[in-house]
Amino acid sequence: MTVATYEQCINELKRLGIKYSMVDHPAAKTTEEADHYIEGYEGARTKTMFLHDKHHQHYMIIMDDAKRMDFKKFQEISGTKRISMAKDEEIMDELGLKPGIISPFGLINNEAKDIKIYVDQMVLDEPIWTFHPNENTHTIFLDNQDVLKFIEAQGFTYEVINL
Template sequence: MDQLTLVTTTLDQMGIQYQIVSHPAVTTTEAADAYIEGIEGVRTKTMFLTNKKKTAFYLLVMDDAKRLDFHEFKDLTGAKRVKMASSEALKEKLGLEPGVVSIFGLLNNQDRDVQVYFDKAILSEARMSFHPNVNTRTIFVATDDVLAFVKSQGG
């Protein structure tokens, strides 16, 4: 099953409604924003992070216009040092390539060992947008349903 079908089938099985917008392949949130202008939902970026020893992995979801404060995130997680995880770790843990990172990669995380964090500032938004494990689509999902999905995946 391809990645997009995996995402939509899972959401359908969970009874989660979504809206998908097709567009040319994009690798940055800024590029994707041009194709989803005017559609309700916070534009998110999802970062795949790890600790110094690469023994813990994190997905951080935040507004795509915001910059990550690594020190604040380190304090939140209690990790010694937090950095972007390698593309190899991303492929191994979430089955994804750089530029396609999203919460839906949790569907490929057999070990269920990736911790998910959301920036509080976006939790009050009605909907969130993500790549559905492919960079030729953007998917919009209600925030409550996003949280239900993450919980169902052990995040």
């Protein structure tokens, strides 16, 4: 598995003609820390959850970072059982990312195209989304439709849900 890099993310955004803005900051180990570095900037603070079920199917959920993940509700929505956080090795194997830096940009490295992607309606309603671009020393701001365009350009589809 290729390790997802900041340069890889930026090059793919340029290739797709996606405009973005960026804030450089010290390494952020938590969403709270990252949010502190971008205070005053407009954009939904997102978190990207990477989960698996008992059959080792992987799920990526993009949601507002202030919202609590409701595992039971997600199981009902997705029709799966025994959802839990993916292990660190799975995150690296499937996305080429380190835990804590999970974002849709890691999809570049998923050659099997076997991750199911869900976007929470609450974040979809926000026009600008923020993520770490494969490094936790930057926060990138993108139009929500451009994030969805990026996901589709990697060969994935997504489903909008209400968590």
